[in-house]
Amino acid sequence: MLVVHKYGGTSVGTPERIRRVAERVISYRRKGADMIVVVSAMSGETDRLLGLAGSLARLPDERESDVLVSTGEQVTSALLAITLKDLGCDAVSLLASQIRIVTDSAHGKARIAEIEKERMLSALEKGQIVVVPGFQGIDGGGNITTLGRGGSDTTAVAIAAALGADLCEIYTDVDGVYTADPNITEKARRLDRISYEEMLEMASLGAKVLQIRSVELARKYNVPLLVKSSFIEGRGTLVSEEVPTMEQVVVAGITYNKNEAKITVSGVPDRPGVASKIFTPLADANIVVDMIVQNVSHEGHTDMTFTTAKVDAKKAYRLMEKVAFELGAKLVAVDEDIAKISMVGSGMRSHSGIATKMFTILCDEGINIEMISTSEIKISCVIKEKYGELAVRALHAGFGLDAEEVVEEK
Amino acid sequence: MLVVHKYGGTSVGTPERIRRVAERVISYRRKGADMIVVVSAMSGETDRLLGLAGSLARLPDERESDVLVSTGEQVTSALLAITLKDLGCDAVSLLASQIRIVTDSAHGKARIAEIEKERMLSALEKGQIVVVPGFQGIDGGGNITTLGRGGSDTTAVAIAAALGADLCEIYTDVDGVYTADPNITEKARRLDRISYEEMLEMASLGAKVLQIRSVELARKYNVPLLVKSSFIEGRGTLVSEEVPTMEQVVVAGITYNKNEAKITVSGVPDRPGVASKIFTPLADANIVVDMIVQNVSHEGHTDMTFTTAKVDAKKAYRLMEKVAFELGAKLVAVDEDIAKISMVGSGMRSHSGIATKMFTILCDEGINIEMISTSEIKISCVIKEKYGELAVRALHAGFGLDAEEVVEEK
Numbered sequence: 001m002l003v004v005h006k007y008g009g010t011s012v013g014t015p016e017r018i019r020r021v022a023e024r025v026i027s028y029r030r031k032g033a034d035m036i037v038v039v040s041a042m043s044g045e046t047d048r049l050l051g052l053a054g055s056l057a058r059l060p061d062e063r064e065s066d067v068l069v070s071t072g073e074q075v076t077s078a079l080l081a082i083t084l085k086d087l088g089c090d091a092v093s094l095l096a097s098q099i100r101i102v103t104d105s106a107h108g109k110a111r112i113a114e115i116e117k118e119r120m121l122s123a124l125e126k127g128q129i130v131v132v133p134g135f136q137g138i139d140g141g142g143n144i145t146t147l148g149r150g151g152s153d154t155t156a157v158a159i160a161a162a163l164g165a166d167l168c169e170i171y172t173d174v175d176g177v178y179t180a181d182p183n184i185t186e187k188a189r190r191l192d193r194i195s196y197e198e199m200l201e202m203a204s205l206g207a208k209v210l211q212i213r214s215v216e217l218a219r220k221y222n223v224p225l226l227v228k229s230s231f232i233e234g235r236g237t238l239v240s241e242e243v244p245t246m247e248q249v250v251v252a253g254i255t256y257n258k259n260e261a262k263i264t265v266s267g268v269p270d271r272p273g274v275a276s277k278i279f280t281p282l283a284d285a286n287i288v289v290d291m292i293v294q295n296v297s298h299e300g301h302t303d304m305t306f307t308t309a310k311v312d313a314k315k316a317y318r319l320m321e322k323v324a325f326e327l328g329a330k331l332v333a334v335d336e337d338i339a340k341i342s343m344v345g346s347g348m349r350s351h352s353g354i355a356t357k358m359f360t361i362l363c364d365e366g367i368n369i370e371m372i373s374t375s376e377i378k379i380s381c382v383i384k385e386k387y388g389e390l391a392v393r394a395l396h397a398g399f400g401l402d403a404e405e406v407v408e409e410k
Numbered sequence: 411m412l413v414v415h416k417y418g419g420t421s422v423g424t425p426e427r428i429r430r431v432a433e434r435v436i437s438y439r440r441k442g443a444d445m446i447v448v449v450s451a452m453s454g455e456t457d458r459l460l461g462l463a464g465s466l467a468r469l470p471d472e473r474e475s476d477v478l479v480s481t482g483e484q485v486t487s488a489l490l491a492i493t494l495k496d497l498g499c500d501a502v503s504l505l506a507s508q509i510r511i512v513t514d515s516a517h518g519k520a521r522i523a524e525i526e527k528e529r530m531l532s533a534l535e536k537g538q539i540v541v542v543p544g545f546q547g548i549d550g551g552g553n554i555t556t557l558g559r560g561g562s563d564t565t566a567v568a569i570a571a572a573l574g575a576d577l578c579e580i581y582t583d584v585d586g587v588y589t590a591d592p593n594i595t596e597k598a599r600r601l602d603r604i605s606y607e608e609m610l611e612m613a614s615l616g617a618k619v620l621q622i623r624s625v626e627l628a629r630k631y632n633v634p635l636l637v638k639s640s641f642i643e644g645r646g647t648l649v650s651e652e653v654p655t656m657e658q659v660v661v662a663g664i665t666y667n668k669n670e671a672k673i674t675v676s677g678v679p680d681r682p683g684v685a686s687k688i689f690t691p692l693a694d695a696n697i698v699v700d701m702i703v704q705n706v707s708h709e710g711h712t713d714m715t716f717t718t719a720k721v722d723a724k725k726a727y728r729l730m731e732k733v734a735f736e737l738g739a740k741l742v743a744v745d746e747d748i749a750k751i752s753m754v755g756s757g758m759r760s761h762s763g764i765a766t767k768m769f770t771i772l773c774d775e776g777i778n779i780e781m782i783s784t785s786e787i788k789i790s791c792v793i794k795e796k797y798g799e800l801a802v803r804a805l806h807a808g809f810g811l812d813a814e815e816v817v818e819e820k
Contacts, residue, residue: 055425061496064492067503067505074484078478082466086466086467144505
C-alpha cells in the first residue's frame with residue numbers, strides 16, 4: 001500500500017500545524033502504508049518572497065523568480081522531515097532536483113515531463129517517509145522551474161502516477177467538494193464521490209479546491225484523489241473514474257462565477273475568418289476567453305459575444321474596438337455586471353430535459369438569461385450579477401441537491 | 411581579469427542594500443572584469459529558519475537542517491540576480507548543486523572537496539555575472555550540506571581558487587582589519603596589508619572579520635583577499651602572502667578575548683600519559699581547548715593549566731574533577747575572570763625582545779601575567795579581565811601602533 005499525501009499552505013502555516021501534519025502522517029504510517037508527503041510553502045511565504053522580488057524589479061526575471069519562490073516549499077519539506085524524525089519516524093526530504101522531477105523550461109508554469117522513481121523507491125525500501133516540496137521541478141539544463149500557483153497538487157498527483165500509488169490524499173482547508181458554495185447556500189452538501197470529468201468542470205468554473213492540471217493528470221493516469229480537510233475529521237470527497245452508481249446523480253454541483261465580464265461585438269459582417277480576426281488579438285495579448293457565443297446571421301451580419309476575466313475586460317474592449325473598425329462591425333459593448341451559473345453532472349449525458357428544467361427554474365424566479373453555453377456534462381448561463389446567489393439557491397433546491405438537514409456550523 | 415566578490419548578511423540585509431550591492435557589482439563589471447558574486451543569507455534569516463526548526467525539535471536532524479538553512483542564501487542569490495537583470499546586466503544564479511560544490515557529508519560543518527568549473531566558465535563566457543549562494547554544498551550523494559557559520563567566505567575563496575581569480579573581495583560591515591578593536595582603543599589603525607599567517611592568528615584570536623577556514627584556503631591557493639566595507643568607501647585591507655616591505659612591521663595587531671575561562675589542575679603526578687588523560691575527556695565532550703601551559707615539575711608533581719570557552723568551563727571543570735581523582739591530583743580550580751591579550755606579527759620571527767617588551771609594558775601598568783603562551787608570530791598573555799582594555803591600549807601605544815590622528819567617527 002503506497003499513499004501520497006499533499007498538504008496545502010494553510011495546513012502547514014505554523015509550526016504547530018506542521019506538527020499536526022506530522023502526527024497524521026505517522027498515524028497512517030503506523031497502519032503500514034508507505035508514505036510520500038508533498039508539501040506547499042507555509043501560507044503567506046510565497047507572497048512574501050514575491051514581494052521581495054517586486055521591491056527590486058518591476059518584472060522580476062522568470063528563471064530567478066523560480067529559484068526564489070521554490071525555497072518556500074523547500075523550507076516546509078525540511079521542517080516536516082525534522083518533525084517526523086523528532087517524533088521517532090525515519091524521514092527524508094527530497095527536492096525536485098534530487099528526485100529529478102523534470103519539466104519543460106516554461107518558468108512559472110512548467111509542465112512535468114518525467115519523474116525518476118529510483119531515489120524515492122530506495123528511500124521507501126529503507127522504511128523512510130519521503131517528504132517532497134511541491135510546486136518545483138528542474139528543466140533539462142538543471143534550472144529550477146515552478147509549476148504555477150497550486151502546482152503542489154500536480155506534484156502530488158504526478159508522483160502518485162509515477163509510482164502507481166493506491167491513493168493520493170489532498171489535504172486542504174475545506175473538507176471536500178460541495179454541490180455549491182456553502183457561503184451562498186447553507187444547504188450545500190459535501191459530495192462523497194465525483195468523477196474526474198465533473199471535477200474538471202467544477203474546478204474550471206470556480207470551485208477552487210484542486211488545481212485543474214492535477215485533476216487532468218489524475219484522470220490520465222487514473223489516480224484516485226481524496227480531498228480532505230487538515231483541520232476537521234471527515235470522509236472527504238473521492239475524485240475518481242465514473243462508476244455505475246454515479247449515474248443516478250444527474251447534477252453533481254452548481255458553480256457560480258462573478259469574476260467575468262461579457263463583451264459583445266455587434267453587426268459583424270458574417271464571412272469566413274471573422275472569428276479568427278476577433279480572437280487572435282486576444283490570444284496574442286494573453287487574454288483568456290471563456291464562453292463564446294455566436295448568434296445566427298441576420299441579413300449577412302452576426303453578433304459575437306464572449307466572456308473574459310473582469311481584470312482583462314478593459315484591455316479586451318480596446319482590442320475589440322480596433323478589430324470592429326477593421327471588420328466594419330457596428331458596435332462593441334462591455335458588461336461587467338454579470339454572473340455565470342453552471343450546472344455540472346455526468347448524468348446529463350443520458351438525461352434529457354436538464355437544460356429546459358434549468359431555464360424554467362430561472363424563469364420562475366424572474367431571472368433573464370443573457371447567454372447560454374453547453375457541453376456534454378455542463379450547462380452555463382450568464383445572468384445579471386445581482387441574481388447570481390438567488391439562481392444558485394433556486395437551482396440547488398430545484399434539482400434536489402439540498403441537504404436534508406442544514407450542514408452544521410463548524 | 412576575474413574578480414570574486416562576497417557580500418555578508420548585513421550587506422544584503424534589505425532590498426535597498428541588495429540594490430546597492432547590484433550597483434557596485436555593475437560598476438566593477440563595466441570596468442571589464444568577469445564577476446562571480448557570492449552572497450550570504452539576509453541578516454537574521456538563518457536565525458529565523460533555525461528558530462522554526464527549534465520550535466519543532468530539540469535537536470533538529472542535521473541533514474534536514476542543512477536543507478532548511480541553505481534556502482537563506484538561495485533567496486539572496488535569486489534576489490541579486492533579479493536586481494542585476496533589472497538594471498540591464500545579464501546575470502544568473504547558480505546553486506551549489508548546479509555548479510557542484512562537492513563537500514564531505516559532515517552536515518553543518520562540511521568541507522569542500524572540489525568545485526566544477528565548467529558551468530561557471532560557460533556563464534562567464536556568455537558575459538553573465540554569476541551569483542552563487544554561499545555556505546552551501548552537496549555531498550557525493552547529492553544531499554545538501556552547509557559549511558558552518560561564516561561559510562560564505564569559504565565558498566568565495568574556494569571558487570576564486572578553483573577559477574584562478576585575480577582577487578577575492580570580501581564585503582562586510584567593517585572597512586578592514588584593524589591593529590586592535592576600535593571599541594577598545596580609538597587609536598586603532600586600519601592595516602593596508604596583512605599576511606595570511608598574521609590574519610590566521612588574528613582571526614582565531616577574536617578579530618572576527620573572516621572565517622578562519624577561508625583564510626587557510628586563501629593561503630593554500632594564494633588567493634589575494636581584500637576585506638572592505640559595503641557601506642563606506644575605502645581601500646580596505648589586503649590579505650596576501652608576506653612581502654618584503656611587511657618585514658618592517660613587527661606587530662600587526664593586538665587582539666583581546668574575554669570569552670575564555672582558565673582551568674588549573676594542580677599537583678598532578680608527573681608521569682607519561684598524564685596530558686592524554688586530561689585532554690581526552692575534553693575532546694570526547696567536544697570542548698575546544700585553546701591555550702595549554704604545563705609548568706615544570708616540582709617533587710614529581712606538576713600543574714596543568716588550560717583555557718576553554720566560558721560556556722564550556724563548568725562542564726570542563728566537572729570532567730577535571732573526575733580526572734583529578736583518577737590521577738591523584740590535588741586540586742582543580744576554574745577562573746572565569748580572565749582576559750587573553752595577544753600580539754600578532756610576522757616580524758616577530760626576526761625580531762628579538764618583543765616578548766620582553768610586552769611583559770615590561772604590562773608590568774609598568776601594574777598588570778600581573780597569569781599565563782604565557784607563544785608561537786612563531788604570536789605572544790598571548792592571560793591577565794585579570796578588568797585589566798584587559800588597559801592592556802590593549804598600553805600595548806598599542808607601546809609598540810607604536812597608535813594612529814597619528816584619532817580615527818574619525820563614521
